[in-house]
Amino acid sequence: MFNTRNTQFLDYFYEGEHLCIYPWGHGLRVHDSFFDGMHNWALTEKSDFDSNFRVIYNADEATIVNGKTKAIVNKNGKITFYDKNKIILEEFWRERNFRKIKINNSQFLNQKENEYSSALKIKARDFSPNNKGSYEVAVRFEANDNERIYGMGQYQQSQLNLKGCKLELAQRNSQATVPFLISNYGYGLLWNNPGIGEVTFANNIT
Structure with a gap:
């Protein structure tokens, strides 16, 4: 679910996960967590660069553009990064993603959400709890x-x-x-x- 009221950064929630993408200098900063609140424990300095950015929300995706760099998040949470309109980095997802499309009153069509639909159940951003009250994280890219x-x-x-x-x-x-x-x-x-x-x-x- 996109928080469309927030235009200071791209704001996305899904099943307890909170994903934020901020403008940072000429680039983008991705912050993802299951903890309440967005803390800057590993990043305390503020960028002194006044970014000229914009955030756009649509029904199925959200976009943040900062200079030549663009990131698009689809409604399942997958992030794809672009330099202008060329893909430069894409998250690695291997999950079954289908949705039912109503054709008429008695017929439905299973439409694939993306080209990487798979039974492997691999997420690009994977959080695993540990025995220290925190979690381990893995990030995967194509x-x-x-x-x-x-x-x-x-x-x-x-x-x-x-x-x-x-x-x-x-x-x-x-x-x-x-x-x-x-x-x-x-x-x-x-x-x-x-x-x-x-x-x-x-x-x-x-």
Whole structure:
């Protein structure tokens, strides 16, 4: 459900999940949580850039545009990012998404919501409770063809292009993790979470 009264950022609720997409400088900040309230524990500084953005709500989707960057959220919560009208990053969803379309008084048609309808029940943003009163989160994206990915800090390896690599997100004496990547598709992504984790840039999923 979209909170259409909120035009300061894109505001979306679904089954206890609260997704917000804010304008941030020339880009966008995605904040997703099951906790009450939107806290900035991992991001305290405010951008001093006055963004020229707009938020548009429709029946089946919502859009936020900030400069050349655009994000569209469909009614199931899937986010797709665009540079102008070109897809640069798309969330990875594999769920059964059908809705009944009434043809007449006695006939209904099952219409597929998206091209990735599947029985795998994989969500792009997956929250799993842990034994510490919090949860672990996984984020999944569609893998782009011929993509080259750079950044992520300093690791003891020879690969400059990180496509195909799996990296630990943790600080060690032998590595310095900086969870920021740059893609030849024209976007950068900061994983703004201090927790220990891992990232995989596979050919079939990110």
